[in-house]
Amino acid sequence: MARIRDMWQTWSTQRAGRGSLAEVLLDDFPGVALLTDAYGVVLRVNPGCERYCGSPAKALIGRRITSLDVDPLHGDISHALAHCVARRRPWQGVLLCRRADGRLIHQDAVFQPLASGSSEPLRLLVTLHDVTELRQRALHDHTLLERLQGTLSRLPGVVFQLRQDARGRLDFLYFSDGLRALAGLSAGAVMDRADALLERVQGEDREALVTSLAQSAVSLQPWELEFRLDTPEGPRWLEGRASPTRRGDGITLWDGLLLCITSRKQEEQRTQRLVSTDMLTGVLNRRAFFDAGEAVRARAARQGRSVPLAMLDLDHFKRINDAHGHAVGDLTLQAFATTCRDCLRPYDLLARLGGEEFVVMLVDTLPEDAWSVLDRLRAEVEAIEIEIADTTLRITVSLGLAVLPPEGSLDLALSQADQALYRAKHEGRNRLAGPTDVPGVREGEQQ
Numbered sequence: 217m218a219r220i221r222d223m224w225q226t227w228s229t230q231r232a233g234r235g236s237l238a239e240v241l242l243d244d245f246p247g248v249a250l251l252t253d254a255y256g257v258v259l260r261v262n263p264g265c266e267r268y269c270g271s272p273a274k275a276l277i278g279r280r281i282t283s284l285d286v287d288p289l290h291g292d293i294s295h296a297l298a299h300c301v302a303r304r305r306p307w308q309g310v311l312l313c314r315r316a317d318g319r320l321i322h323q324d325a326v327f328q329p330l331a332s333g334s335s336e337p338l339r340l341l342v343t344l345h346d347v348t349e350l351r352q353r354a355l356h357d358h359t360l361l362e363r364l365q366g367t368l369s370r371l372p373g374v375v376f377q378l379r380q381d382a383r384g385r386l387d388f389l390y391f392s393d394g395l396r397a398l399a400g401l402s403a404g405a406v407m408d409r410a411d412a413l414l415e416r417v418q419g420e421d422r423e424a425l426v427t428s429l430a431q432s433a434v435s436l437q438p439w440e441l442e443f444r445l446d447t448p449e450g451p452r453w454l455e456g457r458a459s460p461t462r463r464g465d466g467i468t469l470w471d472g473l474l475l476c477i478t479s480r481k482q483e484e485q486r487t488q489r490l491v492s493t494d495m496l497t498g499v500l501n502r503r504a505f506f507d508a509g510e511a512v513r514a515r516a517a518r519q520g521r522s523v524p525l526a527m528l529d530l531d532h533f534k535r536i537n538d539a540h541g542h543a544v545g546d547l548t549l550q551a552f553a554t555t556c557r558d559c560l561r562p563y564d565l566l567a568r569l570g571g572e573e574f575v576v577m578l579v580d581t582l583p584e585d586a587w588s589v590l591d592r593l594r595a596e597v598e599a600i601e602i603e604i605a606d607t608t609l610r611i612t613v614s615l616g617l618a619v620l621p622p623e624g625s626l627d628l629a630l631s632q633a634d635q636a637l638y639r640a641k642h643e644g645r646n647r648l649a650g651p652t653d654v655p656g657v658r659e660g661e662q663q
């Protein structure tokens with residue numbers, strides 16, 4: 217308490233003879249400060265004011281402060297004065313002023329009415345801070361930012377920043393324009409809740425997305441993924457690429473780009489279909505069968521399951537060609553393939569290995585069930601009627617069944633199926649022959 221009293225005494229002694237509190241504040245103020253009456257006539261200025269105005273203090277005393285304004289009559293200083301006098305409340309704003317040397321500067325200004333008794337006249341303490349340079353820099357930054365935003369909005373994709381906190385929670389900090397056009401979602405909605413976007417990523421792709429981001433966060437390797445997103449306009453393929461950085465506080469940030477690659481994907485899929493499809497019948501071709509068949513074999517091997525497969529060969533097909541011409545032969549092959557396809561489940565493999573020879577791989581089917589599936593197929597083929605000119609053409613097929621065991625090879629199983637097919641042909645055609653030594657698979661009675 218004694219210490220505060222000492223300080224007060226020291227300050228009062230120093231202040232003594234230096235005028236009112238406002239005047240002392242004015243002198244001590246490190247920037248530009250002026251004291252005016254209620255009409256804006258300058259009563260006193262501080263030393264900083266001379267530097268700012270470029271003219272001696274005495275040149276300002278007695279002049280109206282509005283003379284500093286580029287528009288002395290109707291400029292902001294007039295408004296500030298009127299505001300302070302009418303409302304007895306401070307005014308703050310940026311003024312455009314002219315220095316004595318003619319240079320224009322922007323001033324961050326505060327007009328503070330000084331509390332006075334009813335007998336004392338109103339005075340205003342005006343403090344000014346030159347913000348010309350700051351403003352120029354801000355304008356420059358603003359121009360740069362606008363240019364950058366223009367460039368970002370013209371990019372063929374959406375730029376984003378994604379953050380993962382130390383507990384693994386994801387949130388988007390930034391999206392450039394175009395997210396709505398790309399994903400049918402507003403940037404605001406996704407920045408509020410990252411799940412709004414993640415929930416739209418299709419099933420298995422979502423798992424891949426979460427896993428790949430987690431791997432990128434651990435390894436700090438770039439993140440890259442192609443994934444499908446449900447949008448109001450239907451599913452779209454997006455490609456995401458981003459570079460991760462780790463901050464000191466454990467937060468991982470990705471700066472990246474999302475691109476729509478739907479048309480590229482469709483083109484790829486079309487090309488893939490072309491190279492994997494038999495042009496005449498639309499079923500898989502030989503190469504695609506071996507690729508897909510190998511994948512089915514590997515999956516079944518992991519699950520310890522056997523896969524039944526069969527070779528199919530149209531009976532006496534040469535006769536059709538010879539009797540009715542190659543075009544009718546082609547038509548017959550197409551009708552046969554369509555019937556087979558309709559008889560099988562969508563995920564069973566059906567391929568044309570060449571000529572009138574086909575192969576079927578029954579995915580997720582027990583060997584003991586294969587016989588009835590294939591014999592039904594045989595019967596459906598027998599029921600095909602192909603109308604040509606004034607005749608109705610009928611066909612039959614012979615089938616050779618084999619079972620690919622979990623550790624077996626696809627080639628070996630195919631050659632066993634081929635041998636069974638040979639037997640079916642020799643035993644009279646329009647029949648199914650199969651192994652006699654595999655438990656659960658018995659040659660059944662046919663026809």
Ligand SMILES: Nc1nc2c(ncn2[C@@H]2O[C@H](COP(=O)(O)OP(=O)(O)OP(=O)(O)O)[C@@H](O)[C@H]2O)c(=O)[nH]1
Nearest residue numbers: 529530531532533534535537542543545546571572
């Ligand atoms: N129309 C048509 N015929 C084809 C095509 N590919 C192969 N062929 C014909 O299919 C016939 C197959 O004849 P073969 O191998 O003797 O067999 P098959 O006449 O069916 O006799 P089996 O198999 O013993 O019942 C040949 O005449 C080939 O020219 C094709 O894409 N279109």
